[in-house]
Amino acid sequence: MPNALQALELENFLPYRLSVLAQLVSESLHDLYAEPFGLSVTQWRVMAALGRFAPLTASEVGQRIVMDKVAVSRAVAGLLKRGLVERATDLTDRRRASLRLSARGRAMHARIVPLALGYEERLYKALGGEERRAFDTLSDRLFAHAKGLRDSP
Amino acid sequence: MPNALQALELENFLPYRLSVLAQLVSESLHDLYAEPFGLSVTQWRVMAALGRFAPLTASEVGQRIVMDKVAVSRAVAGLLKRGLVERATDLTDRRRASLRLSARGRAMHARIVPLALGYEERLYKALGGEERRAFDTLSDRLFAHAKGLRDSP
C-alpha cells in the first residue's frame, strides 16, 4: 500500500516546535541577565562553564557548552576586556591558555546563578515532579538519537 | 532554613538543554533541504506555511510561524525572486498583499515535505508511541507556561 497523502502541519512538526519552545525559553532567560549585566547568551554560557569547571582552555569550554571555537573566542575576548575572566598561557604548550573567572567574574556569576535557577524553577512549575523526570528522560533520548541520525546517515 | 548552596550545572539546565536539542534538530533537518533546494530555514518555513494555508498575507504568515515581519519580508523577497511564490495586492486594502506558492513553489514544496516528515519519523523512533504523546503533551505545557511567565512577570 502506498503512502497516504502527506501533509506537513508546521504547528505539530516536532523540529519546529522544539525550535519555537527553545527560542522562547532562551529569550526569557536572557531578559533576566542581559540588561543588568550586559552579557550575551554566549558570554553567559562561557561564564557558566568557567564558574563550574575551574580552569578550562577555550576548546574545552567549547566542548562543554557545544559552541564552536570562533564563538568561544569572541565571547572570551569580550569577557577579558571587561575583566570578568583571566587568561594564563600554558607554559608547557604555549598554544593553549587556561581560562578562569576573575573575582569580578565570580561575583557576577554568583548573582546570575540564582536568577537562572529561579527561572528554571518557575518554568518547571508547568510540570509535576514525575513529569519533569519524564520530560528530562525523553528529551535526553531525543538528543542522543538526533546525534546518532546526524552522524550516520 | 536558608537556601542550600546553589550550583548551576549547565548540562542539566533546562533552558540550555532545550536550546542544544532544538539547534541540533534544526540543523539536521536543514541539511536535508539546504543543499538540494537552496532554501534557508526561514524561507522553508514560509513555504511550509503557504503550502498549508492557501493565500496568506505576510503578517498572517508571521503569526502562523512565529516570525517577525522583517524576517518574513526578507524570506518572501528571496522566494519571489526565485519564482517560488506569487504576490497579489489586495484591491480592497492596498497595503496588504496575499501570497501563495507558484507552480514551481508547489512542486518544490511537494518534494521537501516527505523529506521533512521522514526526518521527523526517524527522530521520533527514539521514543515509543506512548512516549511520543507524553513528550508532545509535556512540551506543549512547557511552552504555554513559558509564554505565561514572559507575559506577566
Added chain:
DNA sequence: ATTAATTGGTTTCATATGTAACTATTATGC
C-alpha cells in the same frame, strides 16, 4: 634536523538577524 601535518586560537569576509526608521495606505477623532 627539516619539512609536513596538526592543533589552539584569532581574524576576515560574507551572510543573517534585530531594532528602529521610513513609505504607503487605511482608519479614527473632532
Added chain:
DNA sequence: GCATAATAGTTACATATGAAACCAATTAAT
C-alpha cells in the same frame, strides 16, 4: 474634511554568526 493615529510592509543600520583563511606553536615523518 483634515489632522492624527494605526497598520502592512520595506529599507537601513548596527550587531551576531558561520565558514574559511590565517598565525603560532607543537607533533609526526623521514
